[in-house]
Amino acid sequence: MVRPPCCDKEGVKKGPWTPEEDLVLVSYIQEHGPGNWRAVPAKTGLMRCSKSCRLRWTNYLRPGIKRGNFTEQEEKLIIHLQALLGNRWAAIASYLPERTDNDIKNYWNTHLKRKLQSGGGDGAAKPPGHRPPLSSKGQWERRLQTDINLARRALREALTPLDDLKPPQLQRDATAVEAPGAGVGAGMGGGGGDSPASSSSGASQCSQSAPTTAAAAGPYVLTTENISRMLDGWAGRKGARGGSPGTPGGAESASTGSSDASEVSYGGAAVAPAAGGPVFEYETKPAVPPSQQMPLSAIESWLFDDDSHFHHVQSASLFDAASMDYPF
DNA sequence: AAGTACACCAACCGCGCGAAC
DNA sequence: AGTTCGCGCGGTTGGTGTACT
Numbered sequence: 001m002v003r004p005p006c007c008d009k010e011g012v013k014k015g016p017w018t019p020e021e022d023l024v025l026v027s028y029i030q031e032h033g034p035g036n037w038r039a040v041p042a043k044t045g046l047m048r049c050s051k052s053c054r055l056r057w058t059n060y061l062r063p064g065i066k067r068g069n070f071t072e073q074e075e076k077l078i079i080h081l082q083a084l085l086g087n088r089w090a091a092i093a094s095y096l097p098e099r100t101d102n103d104i105k106n107y108w109n110t111h112l113k114r115k116l117q118s119g120g121g122d123g124a125a126k127p128p129g130h131r132p133p134l135s136s137k138g139q140w141e142r143r144l145q146t147d148i149n150l151a152r153r154a155l156r157e158a159l160t161p162l163d164d165l166k167p168p169q170l171q172r173d174a175t176a177v178e179a180p181g182a183g184v185g186a187g188m189g190g191g192g193g194d195s196p197a198s199s200s201s202g203a204s205q206c207s208q209s210a211p212t213t214a215a216a217a218g219p220y221v222l223t224t225e226n227i228s229r230m231l232d233g234w235a236g237r238k239g240a241r242g243g244s245p246g247t248p249g250g251a252e253s254a255s256t257g258s259s260d261a262s263e264v265s266y267g268g269a270a271v272a273p274a275a276g277g278p279v280f281e282y283e284t285k286p287a288v289p290p291s292q293q294m295p296l297s298a299i300e301s302w303l304f305d306d307d308s309h310f311h312h313v314q315s316a317s318l319f320d321a322a323s324m325d326y327p328f
Numbered sequence: 329a330a331g332t333a334c335a336c337c338a339a340c341c342g343c344g345c346g347a348a349c
Numbered sequence: 350a351g352t353t354c355g356c357g358c359g360g361t362t363g364g365t366g367t368a369c370t
Contacts, residue, residue: 016338016364038355054356055339090358105359106337333369340362349353 013047017056021046025053026061034062059102066098070107078104079112 017025028044034057037050046053059065070078074096081092089101089108096104 014340036355049340050355051341051357052339058357059338087359101358102338109360110336331370333367335367336365338362338364341360342358343360344358345356347354347356349351 011047012049012052014052017048017060021048022056022061025056029057029061055102059100062100064098065100065103067103070099070111074099075107075112078108079116082108082112 024044024046025040028040032043034054037054040046040050040053041048044053048056077095078092081095085091087105087108089105093099093101093104
């Protein structure tokens with residue numbers, strides 16, 4: 001059977017998103033929450049296919065996304081995880097909650113791959129693990145279990161020698177949380193309910209569970225700021241980058257000098273809708289207080305608590321294990 | 329100053345999977 | 350049991366900016 005295209009080719013706009021389209025999409029999600037992407041183009045009037053909407057939200061508009069400026073710690077983490085997990089970017093991204101799989105993938109392809117090929121990487125990085133096809137679900141789960149342990153080992157290795165580098169990361173959380181409006185750092189990274197197994201994709205992080213679960217409250221705290229930046233960016237930068245006004249590059253976020261937490265590349269200050277209050281209607285829970293956020297140290301503590309957790313997940317998939325065992 | 333090559337990244341494409349029917 | 354739908358994932362491409370000659 002021939003698979004029909006995900007959406008009608010005719011009348012579907014492609015290419016860079018415009019700020020106006022972004023606003024329409026954000027407004028819609030603000031009202032209805034992410035998910036049910038199929039309905040988004042119809043209900044918003046956007047001439048985009050559902051997939052494109054989802055991607056735009058997931059990789060760019062979703063709150064809590066940190067863009068550009070990969071830290072040394074993140075870089076090392078990615079290298080280790082890639083060596084262990086192969087090109088399973090979503091899985092890798094789940095360990096870097098503020099990064100999207102697309103972002104990590106791009107960073108890998110443009111920076112790290114080359115770096116490692118030229119011998120600049122550490123010894124742990126090996127060619128992507130091309131694993132034999134799995135013949136059964138049990139095998140798949142065993143592989144996942146192996147992945148869990150390998151990843152944990154890698155994380156520990158990656159983090160241990162970099163303890164001294166931790167402050168910037170944590171400081172980012174700390175300072176960002178203090179940001180007007182409710183705390184930038186409280187988003188994905190500190191969301192509390194965000195397990196490593198939950199997909200990095202916005203939809204899976206936010207969609208079904210977002211409107212109803214406490215765990216989903218975190219990410220949307222960031223929205224006020226992000227939208228503010230977007231709006232401000234549009235006002236101040238329209239046409240600044242000819243063909244793709246809605247797709248500022250990473251260089252911009254990097255150039256702001258404050259490109260840390262959840263730097264949505266529109267950059268700028270608030271034109272904000274009501275800073276402090278929930279922006280999305282479905283945002284029913286308050287921001288996760290700093291004390292309940294999940295800074296990197298939690299990951300570390302989990303890592304170092306190695307054996308005590310292992311037995312819990314022996315027969316479970318990565319995802320099950322995550323939900324019951326992972327502290328983040 | 330102009331032209332070219334390279335780097336970067338947002339977005340697209342196709343496939344696979346799971347749920348619903 | 351088979352089909353359809355919706356979504357997520359990974360690979361790839363195209364456009365833009367920047368560095369180099």
